[in-house]
Amino acid sequence: xxxxxxxxxxxxxxxxxxxxxxxxxxxxxxxxxxxxxxxxxxxxxx
Amino acid sequence: xxxxxxxxxxxxxxxxxxxxxxxxxxxxxxxxxxxxxxxxxxxxxxxxxxxxxxxxxxxxxxxxxxxxxxxxxxxxxxxxxxxxxxxxxxxxxxxxxxxxxxxxxxxxxxxxxxxxxxxxxxxxxxxxxxxxxxxxxxxxxxxxxxxxxxxxxxxxxxxxxxxxxxxxxxxxxxxx
Numbered sequence: 001x002x003x004x005x006x007x008x009x010x011x012x013x014x015x016x017x018x019x020x021x022x023x024x025x026x027x028x029x030x031x032x033x034x035x036x037x038x039x040x041x042x043x044x045x046x
Numbered sequence: 047x048x049x050x051x052x053x054x055x056x057x058x059x060x061x062x063x064x065x066x067x068x069x070x071x072x073x074x075x076x077x078x079x080x081x082x083x084x085x086x087x088x089x090x091x092x093x094x095x096x097x098x099x100x101x102x103x104x105x106x107x108x109x110x111x112x113x114x115x116x117x118x119x120x121x122x123x124x125x126x127x128x129x130x131x132x133x134x135x136x137x138x139x140x141x142x143x144x145x146x147x148x149x150x151x152x153x154x155x156x157x158x159x160x161x162x163x164x165x166x167x168x169x170x171x172x173x174x175x176x177x178x179x180x181x182x183x184x185x186x187x188x189x190x191x192x193x194x195x196x197x198x199x200x201x202x203x204x205x206x207x208x209x210x211x212x213x214x215x216x217x218x219x220x221x222x
Contacts, residue, residue: 001090001094001102001105001106001109002105002106002108002109002111002112003090003105005086006069007072007074007082008070008072009052009070009072011052011056011061012061012064012065012070014061015061015062015065016065019062019065023089023093024089025085025086025088025089025090026081026082026085026086026089027072027074027078027081027082027085028082028085028086028089030086030089030090032090032093032097032105033093033097033101033104033105034101034104036105036108037104037108037183040108
C-alpha cells in the first residue's frame with residue numbers, strides 16, 4: 001500500500017497535520033489514500 | 047542544527063515558511079528508529095483494515111506508480127524492469143485476467159501479450175489508454191519513461207548496430 005511518512009521536528013508536526021492532512025503515528029506522521037493522491041496532484045500538476 | 051538555532055528560525059519565520067522551504071532531519075538513535083518504525087507499521091495496518099476495497103486498490107496502484115517513478119529516476123538499468131514487467135504487475139494488482147483487461151482498453155489479447163513479453167513497444171495511444179484506465183493514478187508519462195529508459199539503454203549498448211553503421215560514415219568530423 002502506498003504511503004508517505006516523515007518524522008517531523010516537534011514544533012512543526014501540528015502544521016504538517018493541519019496543512020497537508022498528515023496523520024500521527026507516534027513520532028511519525030503519515031499519509032495514505034485519497035489525501036496522498038490529492039497531494040500528488042497538487043504538487044505534480046498531473 | 048542546534049535546538050537554539052532552530053528555535054530562532056521558528057520564531058523568525060514561523061511553521062508555514064519553514065515547512066515550505068526546508069526539510070529538517072530529525073536524528074534518531076537505532077532504538078528510537080525501531081520504535082518509530084513499529085508505531086508507523088502498526089498505524090498503517092490499522093488504517094489498511096478499515097479501508098474500502100476501492101481505496102485499497104487505489105493505494106496499491108499508487109504504490110506501483112511510486113515503484114515505476116523510483117525506477118525511472120534511478121540511473122541503474124535493470125533488464126527485468128521493463129514496460130512489460132510493470133504492465134503485468136498493473137494487471138495483477140487489478141486481479142484481472144489478461145483477456146478481460148485487453149477488452150477493457152480495446153486491444154487484442156495477442157497485442158497485450160506482445161507488450162507484456164517485451165516483443166513489442168507500446169505506441170503512445172496505448173499509454174494514454176493505460177492512464178485513463180487507472181483514473182490517472184499512473185500517468186502516461188510514467189509508462190513513456192519506462193519505454194524511453196529501455197530505448198536509451200539499447201541505443202547506448204548496441205554494438206552490432208554501431209559496427210553495421212560504421213561503413214556509412216565515410217568521413218568523420220575533424221576533431222580527433
